[in-house]
Amino acid sequence: MSELPSGRQHTIVHRDDRAVIVEVGGGLRSYVADGRELLDGYAEDEMATSARGQPLIPWPNRLRDGQYTTRRTRRP
Numbered sequence: 001m002s003e004l005p006s007g008r009q010h011t012i013v014h015r016d017d018r019a020v021i022v023e024v025g026g027g028l029r030s031y032v033a034d035g036r037e038l039l040d041g042y043a044e045d046e047m048a049t050s051a052r053g054q055p056l057i058p059w060p061n062r063l064r065d066g067q068y069t070t071r072r073t074r075r076p
Contacts, residue, residue, distance in 0.1 A: 005047045020044075027053040 007023025020030040020041075027048050030041040042048055 004045060006044075009044060022048075022053075025054055027055070029053055 005024070006027070006029065009029065010021045010023070012019045012021065016034050018030070018032045019028060021027070022029050025048070028039065028041075029044070029048070031038045040052060042052060048054060
């Protein structure tokens with residue numbers, strides 16, 4: 001079996017919801033809820049185009065100087 005372009009596919013199922021996460025980039029290839037596809041996903045043998053399904057988390061490589069800080073707030 002040849003390797004898929006987006007790597008291994010991991011399917012997570014909960015009741016009527018199903019998500020397919022790909023190994024390359026940790027992207028979300030497909031998400032179905034109550035029988036409806038909610039994403040403009042892509043086929044198992046394709047790579048994501050236009051950053052479809054890619055997590056947009058503030059990783060340090062997307063931030064100025066590669067750093068970010070969090071500020072703790074005091075609770076009364």
